[in-house]
Structures are given as C-alpha cells and as structure tokens.
Amino acid sequence: MYRYDEFDQRFVDERTAQFRAQVARRLKGELTEAEFKPLRLMNGLYLQLHAYMLRVAIPYGTLNGRQMRKLAEIAERWDRGYGHFTTRQNIQFNWPKLNDVPDILDALAEVEMHAIQTSGNCIRNVTSDPFAGAAPDEIEDPRITAELLRQWSSLHPEFTFLGRKFKIAVTGSETDRAAIKIHDIGLQIVQRDGETGYRVLVGGGLGRSPFVAQELRAFLPKADLLPYLEAALRVYNLHGRRDNKYKARIKILVHELGIAEYRAQVEAEFDRMDGDAVAVPTEEVARIAAYFAPPDLADRMGDADEAARMTAASSDFAAWLEQNTASHRTPGYRGVTISLKPIGGAPGDATAEQMRAMADIAERFSQDEMRVTHEQNVVLPHVAEGDLFRVWRALASAGLDAANKGLVTDIIACPGLDYCALATARSIPVAQDIARRFADPERQRAIGPLQIKISGCINACGHHHVGHIGILGLDKAGVESYQITLGGDATETAEIGARTGPGFAYEQVPGVIETILDTYLDLRLAGETFLGAYRRVGMEPFKEALYAAA
Amino acid sequence: MLLLDRTGVIDDLWPRIGEEDPLPEAGRALVDFRRLGEAVKTGLELGVHLPNDTEADAVVSRLARLALISVEFPSFADGRGFSIGRALRQRGFAGRLRASGPVIADQFAYLLEVGFDEVAVPDSVAARQAPESWQAALGAITLGYQRGIGRPSILEQRRAARA
Numbered sequence: 001m002y003r004y005d006e007f008d009q010r011f012v013d014e015r016t017a018q019f020r021a022q023v024a025r026r027l028k029g030e031l032t033e034a035e036f037k038p039l040r041l042m043n044g045l046y047l048q049l050h051a052y053m054l055r056v057a058i059p060y061g062t063l064n065g066r067q068m069r070k071l072a073e074i075a076e077r078w079d080r081g082y083g084h085f086t087t088r089q090n091i092q093f094n095w096p097k098l099n100d101v102p103d104i105l106d107a108l109a110e111v112e113m114h115a116i117q118t119s120g121n122c123i124r125n126v127t128s129d130p131f132a133g134a135a136p137d138e139i140e141d142p143r144i145t146a147e148l149l150r151q152w153s154s155l156h157p158e159f160t161f162l163g164r165k166f167k168i169a170v171t172g173s174e175t176d177r178a179a180i181k182i183h184d185i186g187l188q189i190v191q192r193d194g195e196t197g198y199r200v201l202v203g204g205g206l207g208r209s210p211f212v213a214q215e216l217r218a219f220l221p222k223a224d225l226l227p228y229l230e231a232a233l234r235v236y237n238l239h240g241r242r243d244n245k246y247k248a249r250i251k252i253l254v255h256e257l258g259i260a261e262y263r264a265q266v267e268a269e270f271d272r273m274d275g276d277a278v279a280v281p282t283e284e285v286a287r288i289a290a291y292f293a294p295p296d297l298a299d300r301m302g303d304a305d306e307a308a309r310m311t312a313a314s315s316d317f318a319a320w321l322e323q324n325t326a327s328h329r330t331p332g333y334r335g336v337t338i339s340l341k342p343i344g345g346a347p348g349d350a351t352a353e354q355m356r357a358m359a360d361i362a363e364r365f366s367q368d369e370m371r372v373t374h375e376q377n378v379v380l381p382h383v384a385e386g387d388l389f390r391v392w393r394a395l396a397s398a399g400l401d402a403a404n405k406g407l408v409t410d411i412i413a414c415p416g417l418d419y420c421a422l423a424t425a426r427s428i429p430v431a432q433d434i435a436r437r438f439a440d441p442e443r444q445r446a447i448g449p450l451q452i453k454i455s456g457c458i459n460a461c462g463h464h465h466v467g468h469i470g471i472l473g474l475d476k477a478g479v480e481s482y483q484i485t486l487g488g489d490a491t492e493t494a495e496i497g498a499r500t501g502p503g504f505a506y507e508q509v510p511g512v513i514e515t516i517l518d519t520y521l522d523l524r525l526a527g528e529t530f531l532g533a534y535r536r537v538g539m540e541p542f543k544e545a546l547y548a549a550a
Numbered sequence: 551m552l553l554l555d556r557t558g559v560i561d562d563l564w565p566r567i568g569e570e571d572p573l574p575e576a577g578r579a580l581v582d583f584r585r586l587g588e589a590v591k592t593g594l595e596l597g598v599h600l601p602n603d604t605e606a607d608a609v610v611s612r613l614a615r616l617a618l619i620s621v622e623f624p625s626f627a628d629g630r631g632f633s634i635g636r637a638l639r640q641r642g643f644a645g646r647l648r649a650s651g652p653v654i655a656d657q658f659a660y661l662l663e664v665g666f667d668e669v670a671v672p673d674s675v676a677a678r679q680a681p682e683s684w685q686a687a688l689g690a691i692t693l694g695y696q697r698g699i700g701r702p703s704i705l706e707q708r709r710a711a712r713a
Binding site: 011014159284 | 605627629632641656659663678683686690691697698709712
C-alpha cells in the first residue's frame with residue numbers, strides 16, 4: 001500500500017499545525033464561527049447533535065495494522081472506546097472535544113493519516129473497490145488512480161470552495177463494488193485497442209434528488225485524467241447553482257444543462273487548457289503504482305483444502321466461509337469480509353478491542369492490509385485458504401464472525417437521530433430491530449442476497465435510494481415515519497428505488513420488511529434473487545401485500 | 551478597505567468609478583463591467599470589476615487593453631472567483647488580478663496560487679484579521695501537490711530528487 005514520503009509527511013504535519021492555529025484564532029475571535037466552520041469541516045470536524053464529530057479519512061478505504069491500532073488508541077483516549085466506519089470508507093469518532101482535535105490530528109499524522117477534506121464543499125476522500133488488487137476481474141488496481149486523485153485534490157487551490165461537496169469513486173473492474181454510478185464523478189478503468197484509460201461518468205448522487213450518473217466520456221486516455229477533471233470541475237464551479245444548497249451538486253447542473261451541453265462545455269474548456277501543465281508526470285504515476293504492486297503471496301496450494309475440510313467440523317465456519325469470503329486472483333487465497341453487523345449491533349461500529357483484533361489478524365494473515373467497505377464492513381484482501389479457519393476463530397473471539405455478508409441483516413444505516421444534527425428519524429435502532437427479526441441464520445440464507453439501506457433523513461447518507469429495500473426515516477408532524485423503496489441498486493446496473501406508497505410508523509418497519517420478503521419468497525422462481533424477482537414482477541405484488549389489508 | 555499582496559499592505563492606486571460617475575479625463579480608472587464598452591474607447595489606463603457570474607470569456611477580447619481585473623467575491627464561501635482567476639490567467643491575462651470581497655486570510659494562498667496578485671477586503675474583515683494574520687496564513691502550507699501553482703510543487707520536488 002501507499003507510504004508517505006518526506007513531502008507527504010511534511011504536508012500533513014503542516015496542515016495539522018495550520019488547524020491548531022485556526023482553532024486558536026477562532027477562540028480569540030479573529031475568525032467568526034461562520035468563517036471557522038468551513039475550515040473545521042475541511043479538517044473533518046462537524047458539530048453534531050450532542051458533540052463534535054471527527055471524520056478521519058481512510059483513503060480508498062485502505063489501512064494497515066499500525067493505522068488501525070492508532071484508531072483504536074484514539075477511540076480510547078479521546079472518545080468513548082469505539083468508532084464508526086462509514087459508507088464513505090472513513091471512520092467517525094462521535095465524542096471528541098474541540099481542544100483535543102489538533103492532538104488527535106497529530107496522532108493520526110504519526111501513522112500517515114489525516115482528516116483532510118472529509119467534509120466541506122471540496123473534493124472529498126476518493127473511494128474505491130475494497131477488493132482492489134485481489135479481485136479476479138480487475139484490469140488495473142484502481143487505488144493507483146485513487147491515490148493520484150487524493151494527492152491532486154488535496155488543498156487544490158481552485159476547488160476548495162465549491163458550490164457543494166464533490167465525491168469521486170474509482171473501479172478497476174466491470175463489476176462495480178465502488179458504487180461509481182452514485183458519485184459526482186465515477187471513473188471506470190477500461191481498455192480500448194490495448195490501451196488502458198478511463199470511462200468517465202458524471203452527475204450521480206443521492207440526497208433529495210437522486211440521479212444515476214451518465215457517461216461523460218467513453219474513453220479518456222490516462223495522461224488526460226487530471227486536465228480533464230480540472231475542466232469538469234471548473235465548469236461545475238462556475239455554473240453550478242449557488243442559490244440553494246439542495247440544488248448545488250453537479251448532478252443538478254448536469255440535469256439542468258443536459259449531458260450533451262455539459263459535455264460540450266467540458267470538452268471546450270479541456271481543449272483550451274494547457275493539459276501538460278496540469279497532468280501528472282508518468283514517472284510520478286509509476287512511483288505511486290509501485291506501492292500497489294501485487295503482494296508477494298507465498299504458494300499456499302499445499303494446504304488450500306484445509307478450509308474445505310474444516311467445514312465438516314463446524315457448520316458455523318462453513319456458513320461463514322460460504323457467505324463472507326470471495327474469490328481471489330491468486331489460487332489458494334480468498335478475500336474475507338469481516339462483518340460489522342452483528343445481530344443487535346450498530347452497523348459499522350467497532351470497539352477499540354475489535355480494531356486491535358482486526359489489526360492483529362491482518363498483520364498475521366492478510367499482508368498487513370485491511371479495507372473499509374462502503375457497506376460498512378472491513379475486508380481482509382489476501383487470506384490463504386489454509387489460514388481461513390484460524391482467521392475465523394480469531395474473529396469469533398472478538399465478536400467479529402457474523403456470517404451475514406450481503407444478507408438481510410448486513411444493513412447499511414446512517415447514524416440517524418441518535419447522533420446526527422440533520423436527522424429527522426432514528427436509523428440505527430431500525431437496523432437493529434430488523435436484524436433481530438431476521439436473526440435466524442437459516443432464514444437469512446433462505447432469503448438470499450439482499451441489501452437493506454436506511455437513511456434517517458432526506459440527505460440519504462444511508463444510500464436508501466440504492467438499497468434493494470430502502471428505508472427513509474422522516475418526521476411527520478413530530479412523529480417518525482418511514483418510507484420504503486424497492487428495486488434500488490448501487491452496482492453497474494444502478495437504479496434508484498421506487499416508493500411503495502405511504503410511509504409506516506417506527507414500530508411497523510420490521511413487520512413491513514417481513515411482508516415484503518414473504519411476498520418475494522412466495523413469488524420467486526428457482527434461484528431468483530430479491531432484486532431479480534422485483535425486476536421481473538414490478539411493484540404491484542408488494543404494494544398489494546403492504547397496503548391491501550389497510 | 552484593506553489591500554494586500556504577498557508583501558503585505560499596499561496602496562490602492564485604482565480609483566473605483568461609481569455607476570453614475572463620469573469617467574475621468576486621464577489616468578487610471580477601475581470601472582464596472584457594464585461600463586467596459588464605453589471605457590475602452592478612452593485613453594484611460596483601465597481596470598474592470600467583474601461580478602462572479604461573469605465568465606472570463608466575456609473579457610477575453612479586451613485582455614490586452616486591461617491593466618487590472620478585479621473579481622468580486624460576494625462571500626468567502628462562494629468560490630467561483632477562483633475559477634475565474636485561473637481561467638483569466640490561462641487565457642493569457644498578464645495584468646494585475648485582484649480578489650475583492652470578504653475573503654479570509656486562510657484563502658490568501660489559494661488566491662495567489664490560482665493567479666491573483668492582491669486581495670481587497672472590507673474593513674469588517676480587516677478589523678478582525680490583521681495584516682500579520684494574512685502573512686502568517688501564507689506560510690502555513692509550504693508545498694502542494696498540484697503543478698503550475700505558486701507553492702513549490704511536490705511533484706516537481708520528487709522529480710528533482712529522482713534526477
């Protein structure tokens with residue numbers, strides 16, 4: 001994985017010192033709260049319902065054992081002993097004190113981490129495929145591009161006071177595990193006539209006006225990436241709406257101009273630019289790429305059948321192996337998903353002890369690497385099949401062995417009304433209630449692949465629009481009301497879900513999910529997933545089941 | 551109004567001509583964008599003040615005639631001016647470029663990096679943020695990842711280290 005050189009380190013150290021001085025200037029009154037706000041946001045610091053919240057960047061979700069241990073230390077020393085992994089592949093601490101934040105940033109800088117641009121109207125932490133460098137279907141490791149973009153977007157002088165936040169995701173595979181179609185810009189590494197480049201998508205996003213991204217360029221040569229992005233961002237910065245924050249994202253500009261007009265403006269700007277002055281030198285790309293060279297994995301074919309043998313000894317292990325591991329490009333290895341969704345837990349939360357356990361396991365069994373996923377889980381990208389049983393046992397002893405990856409209880413949820421100042425309804429307790437209702441592992445497996453995504457307000461941090469079942473918590477005259485959407489999809493076949501109809505009360509939600517899933521189980525064809533069945537039969541049968549009785 | 555460049559406080563040599571005011575006979579004048587057509591016909595040394603919903607292209611044919619372009623920043627949070635400044639430089643403007651409005655010291659470096667030479671902030675900002683704060687803010691981050699900006703580029707330094 002990427003390691004800082006002296007320049008990266010100096011940059012982050014200076015940024016931390018700058019923020020320390022900004023806090024002091026705020027306390028002296030030199031900066032007003034309005035002026036301080038974007039500065040603290042661009043250092044990851046939010047003011048939430050009960051306290052400040054610090055969002056730490058985990059670039060493209062990748063971190064090593066030492067970094068995870070530092071997160072554990074921060075959780076214990078400055079927070080309440082846990083952290084929350086987010087849908088943006090970051091981690092949030094919910095209880096830091098303003099005066100402690102510069103010290104926390106110093107602690108992060110010790111392990112090559114920061115909180116730069118995890119909030120604010122700027123280019124946010126670039127996200128990517130959690131199985132990068134391990135997936136069998138990958139053209140190129142997308143983290144090379146993601147790291148290049150991390151550097152280019154850091155304190156970019158032109159794009160640090162945009163109309164609204166700007167999110168970029170990169171995938172190196174046709175199978176999209178990075179949800180690129182719901183990002184402001186999505187980059188897919190593709191090949192054309194033997195040349196590797198990018199397919200560029202633009203204008204995806206959720207929030208109160210959800211859009212699936214459209215194609216801006218079918219093929220962009222690699223060398224043109226930064227100039228082309230500068231052109232795309234410049235057109236947005238100049239023409240994106242500034243009159244209404246809910247209409248300020250690039251998706252609205254693209255929607256209002258139309259993709260053809262937006263493309264024409266970007267291409268015109270791109271043509272006028274001196275691309276060579278902006279583009280990254282090829283030797284710099286090569287320097288970054290070297291950090292992402294495939295790990296030197298020992299030949300483990302000799303004991304590769306051990307996992308299969310152990311399934312006979314433990315049905316729990318067999319279930320976990322089946323559900324939580326994925327194929328790897330190297331024979332004898334698998335990618336492992338550590339579920340942060342134990343029944344009754346808060347989705348994405350991990351205690352300091354659990355973080356240390358994950359660090360230990362990654363160091364011993366996964367080339368000292370972990371990836372945070374946008375589903376709020378953690379991936380061990382390179383585990384030898386011969387080690388899987390030991391990995392499972394170690395995870396189990398830390399309460400990290402939930403065998404529910406991709407199932408009904410692997411729920412994405414935003415922090416909701418329990419933490420967030422914007423929320424209009426609770427989300428975490430809804431996720432917990434649903435998980436308890438479907439706790440039976442056999443029932444979960446019978447239902448099969450399913451993504452439930454819950455947001456506690458219209459801003460859609462829980463990605464409800466692209467959940468197979470989406471749940472949106474609203475406030476109706478002081479009472480929580482939950483709207484249900486069906487058929488959403490965050491992958492390469494992205495769709496925005498459709499609403500079933502009127503919302504439901506908080507207490508009704510688990511029963512509503514049960515009704516939807518019973519309806520699905522009744523009508524599905526052999527081997528048909530929930531999403532497949534919904535696409536075949538449409539909304540009607542579900543609507544009838546939900547509302548006919550009323 | 552406080553006028554600063556990278557050296558510190560400087561004098562404002564550009565009298566701003568009000569909307570209704572007659573253009574002076576000679577010397578320098580900073581006029582509103584809507585009076586630019588009228589002003590270019592004079593022999594004045596010219597500056598123009600651009601609202602931030604005006605494109606760089608709106609003045610591109612007059613760049614050689616302009617000694618100063620002042621770009622409006624209606625609020626420090628409205629960053630359109632950063633792109634206008636960069637676009638003006640990329641289109642070849644070689645005169646003096648000014649950012650006008652309630653920007654803050656923490657934006658000073660970014661402004662210089664996209665091509666501005668100076669900032670003109672209202673007294674309400676100047677009262678809280680002394681010239682020393684602006685100078686200090688400039689030195690906070692000494693290197694950057696982008697190329698073609700004022701800060702020493704990390705990419706160029708890496709290249710030099712390799713050579």
